[in-house]
Amino acid sequence: xxxxxxIDLGTTxxxxxxxxxxxxxxxxxNADGERLTPSAIFFDEExxxxxxxxxxxxxxxxxNAQRSVRWIKRHMGDAGYSxxxxxxxxxxxxxxxxxLKKLKQDSSVEHGEIKDAVISVPAHFxxxxxxxxxxxGTMAGLNVIGIVNEPVAAALYYATTRVINGRILVYxxxxxxxxxxxxxxxxxxxxxxxxxxxxxxxxxxxDAQILKMLEQNYKEKFNAELIASEEDRxxxxxxxxDIKKTxxxxxxxxxxxxxSAGSMRAEITRDMFEEAISSLMARTDILVExxxxxxxxxxxxxxxxxxxxxxxxxxxxxxxxxxxxxxAPETAVNVDECVALGAALHAGLAMIRxxxxxxxxxxxxxxxxxxxxDVCNHSYGTVCAPVDKETGKRVxxxxxxxxxxxxxxxxxxxxFYTVSKGQTAVEVTITQGEDSAVEYxxxxxxxxxxxPPNRQAECPIKVTYSYDxxxxxxxxxxxxxxxxALAVDLSINKNGEMSEEDSANKSKQNCKVES
Ligand code: AMP
Numbered sequence: 297x298x299x300x301x302x303i304d305l306g307t308t309x310x311x312x313x314x315x316x317x318x319x320x321x322x323x324x325x326n327a328d329g330e331r332l333t334p335s336a337i338f339f340d341e342e343x344x345x346x347x348x349x350x351x352x353x354x355x356x357x358x359x360n361a362q363r364s365v366r367w368i369k370r371h372m373g374d375a376g377y378s379x380x381x382x383x384x385x386x387x388x389x390x391x392x393x394x395x396l397k398k399l400k401q402d403s404s405v406e407h408g409e410i411k412d413a414v415i416s417v418p419a420h421f422x423x424x425x426x427x428x429x430x431x432x433g434t435m436a437g438l439n440v441i442g443i444v445n446e447p448v449a450a451a452l453y454y455a456t457t458r459v460i461n462g463r464i465l466v467y468x469x470x471x472x473x474x475x476x477x478x479x480x481x482x483x484x485x486x487x488x489x490x491x492x493x494x495x496x497x498x499x500x501x502x503d504a505q506i507l508k509m510l511e512q513n514y515k516e517k518f519n520a521e522l523i524a525s526e527e528d529r530x531x532x533x534x535x536x537x538d539i540k541k542t543x544x545x546x547x548x549x550x551x552x553x554x555x556s557a558g559s560m561r562a563e564i565t566r567d568m569f570e571e572a573i574s575s576l577m578a579r580t581d582i583l584v585e586x587x588x589x590x591x592x593x594x595x596x597x598x599x600x601x602x603x604x605x606x607x608x609x610x611x612x613x614x615x616x617x618x619x620x621x622x623x624a625p626e627t628a629v630n631v632d633e634c635v636a637l638g639a640a641l642h643a644g645l646a647m648i649r650x651x652x653x654x655x656x657x658x659x660x661x662x663x664x665x666x667x668x669x670d671v672c673n674h675s676y677g678t679v680c681a682p683v684d685k686e687t688g689k690r691v692x693x694x695x696x697x698x699x700x701x702x703x704x705x706x707x708x709x710x711x712f713y714t715v716s717k718g719q720t721a722v723e724v725t726i727t728q729g730e731d732s733a734v735e736y737x738x739x740x741x742x743x744x745x746x747x748p749p750n751r752q753a754e755c756p757i758k759v760t761y762s763y764d765x766x767x768x769x770x771x772x773x774x775x776x777x778x779x780x781a782l783a784v785d786l787s788i789n790k791n792g793e794m795s796e797e798d799s800a801n802k803s804k805q806n807c808k809v810e811s
Contacts, residue, residue, distance in 0.1 A: 298654050299409065300655070302321065302641065303433075307370060307499075308334065308499060309333065311333065311399075317656065317659070318659070321636075327405070334366075335471075337364065338357060341363060357527075363381060367471070367500055368395075369388075370472050370496060372428045388432075412438075412441050416445070416446045419477050421495065426767060429443060443767040447466035448486075451479055451638070452486065453637040453638035456484060456666065460481050464598070464599065464601075465478050467625065468604035470604075471605075472496070472497075472500050476492050477587070478591040490590040503540055506572070510535070510536065513562045514555050518557035543564070543565075580616075602626050671704060672698055672702045673701075674700055677694045677727045678710075679692055679695075681693070696730070697710050698762075700730065707763075708760070713754045719751070723742060723744055743782060745782045748775075748778050756775075756777070758774040759774075
């Protein structure tokens with residue numbers, strides 16, 4: 297029997313939950329006894345093989361910021377980002393795998409081997425970021441049986457701990473990302489309607505606004521810079537976060553600032569803070585409105601608003617939502633832990649589907665009534681070149697094959713035709729986005745399908761995209777005449793380009809993560 301776990305790989309904190317004997321998820325504390333592990337990494341100065349993850353890494357950051365990494369989730373899937381430590385370039389996938397490795401290692405002390413896991417991602421994460429997250433899991437020695445959207449995981453946990461019915465809006469504002477998901481819930485039957493989000497909007501952006509105010513205060517008083525080094529920055533980033541949290545409880549917060557020109561006492565009020573973050577909050581409002589529109593709903597159609605993510609503790613979040621919907625959002629669930637808890641439930645459901653023999657009877661019966669229908673979070677298409685009726689010329693166009701918000705699992709095919717006589721290859725491109733204009737969609741992979749020689753034009757090429765319930769997408773390009781086919785796996789190679797090879801298998805890690 298294997299352990300079944302769900303992991304919330306967060307921007308600021310990560311958590312791991314395991315299903316107990318009767319299928320109830322429980323958070324597994326880390327080696328420090330903490331239920332949440334800071335998503336922070338520190339490369340030891342004395343011993344190059346030792347990498348610290350979690351609380352110790354946060355503390356060490358103040359001593360040597362160059363050897364520390366935080367908020368790596370913001371760079372997930374970013375082929376251009378790496379952190380150089382002792383001559384090695386660490387990719388976001390490799391760095392994230394260190395956090396996952398720490399969670400896996402710490403949990404296995406009490407529970408034995410941790411292998412099968414579901415990892416959560418923001419609902420709006422694109423295919424590249426999803427695949428990067430899976431690769432990080434594989435690199436950490438996990439068998440990633442699925443990916444679940446964070447708001448879906450949170451709602452799943454929520455729906456299994458209380459009775460809810462109706463159209464629910466999940467508002468998820470975490471450390472680095474924002475997601476809004478609308479779903480229809482009837483007991484434990486959950487149907488996702490749509491999601492919207494921003495992968496660069498969260499707690500660290502609010503902290504940055506406070507840090508800016510502290511720096512301004514210091515400059516006004518001393519006409520000098522408060523921050524002189526990366527270590528100073530690390531220290532004041534943490535002070536700024538502390539002020540932000542205090543402002544969730546009190547009207548004002550004070551801090552001593554120690555710069556090279558002297559020390560001073562700074563005071564930030566909640567009003568000042570809320571003014572400074574007003575444009576960021578306006579972005580969340582817009583995304584809520586877009587989600588409502590996509591769901592064909594008015595605010596009055598929403599029966600409940602569920603809060604997820606640590607940043608929803610800010611009073612301004614709750615006030616704005618109350619004003620928009622006319623009732624207070626639900627705050628009863630633990631906003632920091634519900635994603636990991638829901639991801640563990642999702643892992644249980646995935647195991648029942650994929651490896652039923654390995655699921656203990658108690659867990660299977662604990663989960664038997666849960667029914668979840670998720671949707672595809674983006675539209676996926678391909679680039680084709682139809683003839684323009686007016687000009688008679690071929691123009692490049694994006695043709696959507698899988699439409700956004702289609703219930704999962706789903707599969708769709710379209711047939712395209714080769715352009716010229718004797719054509720021996722077609723370039724196939726997988727796109728993500730809603731527009732028919734090629735320049736307004738994201739090209740997530742381009743490959744070549746080789747064709748037999750000496751053929752006429754207009755040979756049919758069938759393109760099939762499918763999206764499974766574990767949030768994995770599969771693409772197939774098929775030359776119908778010859779039967780030749782190309783199946784595409786979306787991953788990023790060592791040079792940061794899309795390839796069919798699995799980067800997680802290529803790059804091996806020999807470093808030790810300290811528990
Ligand atoms: P999460 O990604 O859900 O773990 O959320 C982490 C974010 O929540 C961090 O940016 C924290 O600073 C923020 N956070 C936690 N508690 C509070 C609070 N009381 N007030 C404001 N933000 C908070």
